[in-house]
Structure formats: C-alpha cells, structure tokens
Amino acid sequence: MNNYVYGQNQQGIIQQLFLKIEQLMTEIQKLTNFSNQLIMNLQTQENQYNSLKRQFNDLWGQLSEQQKIWFNLKNNTQHYTLSNEAFVMTNLITDIKSRVSEIQQFNSYQYDQYKYKKCQLCQEKDYTISNLKAQIQKQAQILIKLQQDSETPQPQIQNNIANYSNQRIHTDGFTRQRFASQKLFQSNLSTTTAPGSRF
Helix, strand or coil: CHHHHHHHHHHHHHHHHHHHHHHHHHHHHHHHHHHHHHHHHHHHHHHHHHHHHHHHHHHHHHCCHHHHHHHHHHHCCCCCCCCCCHHHHHHHHHHHHHHHHHHHHHHHHHHHHHHHHHHHHHHHHHHHHHHHHHHHHHHHHHHHHHHHHHHCCCHHHHHHHHHHHHHHHHHHHHHHHHHHHHHHHHHHHHHHCCCCCCC
C-alpha cells in the first residue's frame, strides 16, 4: 500500500516536472521570438540609419563651405558614430531626419533664390536687347535717309550745276568769237602786206 502511494506521488511529481519543463520551453520560445524580433528591429533601424546617413552625406556634399559653416553654427552639428543600442539608434535616426529635412529646405530656398536671380538677369537681358534693337533700327533709319539724300540732288546743287552749264556755254561762245576775230585779222593782214615781204 505504501509502495503504491509512493509510486503515485512519484508519478504526480514527474507530471508536474514535465508541466514545468513545457512551461519553461514555452517561455524560452517566447524569449527566443522576442530576441529575434529585437534583432530584426535593430537591423531595420541600422538599415534606416545607413540609408539616412547616405542621404545626409549626399545633401551635405552639395553644400558650399559657407553653407556648411552656417548649418553647423545653427544646429551645432556633431558627427555621430554607429551604435547598436536601440534607443540611441532611434534618436540618431530622428536627429538625422530633422537635419536632412532642414538641409532640403535650405537647398530649396537657395534654389528659389537662384531662380529669382536668374529671372532678374533674364529681364535685364531682355531689356538690354530691346534697347539695342531700338538703337539699331534708329541707326538704320538714319543711314537710309542719308543714302536717299545723297542720291537726290538738292536745289542748291541743281542751281550750281545750271550755273556751271551757263558759264560753260558763255565761255565757249566767247572763245569761238575770239577765234573768229583772230582769223579775220590775219586774213586782213595778209591782203594788205606787200608780196615778198616777211611777216
């Protein structure tokens, strides 16, 4: 009887031990799953950190030295090192996100300023081109007028030409009259001179 009771007690203890072992295995599995999930989260955060770090470095490389100085003074920028602790990683990701966003806004502002200055330069060039076109047209009109004036004789020039023609006719008439008088004189002289005399 005592042996039977002892045997029953042993079986009860063994069953309880098995239950405890199963509970422990369940807890171990939970801890394993949690550990794996934590590792996956850390890996995800590390990937996010590396991606954001690359984005930040790309944007940072686009800034001039003056812009980098301005950004460092404004944000007290520090260079962080990679850490495996989850809360440190999360803080780094949040900080880098804010810094990337600020640099994007700063670059956008600089781009808007560049576009505004470019528009101003375009307007100034258009204004200069318009002025040059107006000056060229004005000079072309002056040249055309001068050419027309040179091709059409003025009244004074026409009078000078007429006076020159009249003077030429008068001079030619006087010359012919003088030549005729000389011939008449020579013919008269030859008739009055004795033969054999030398003139």
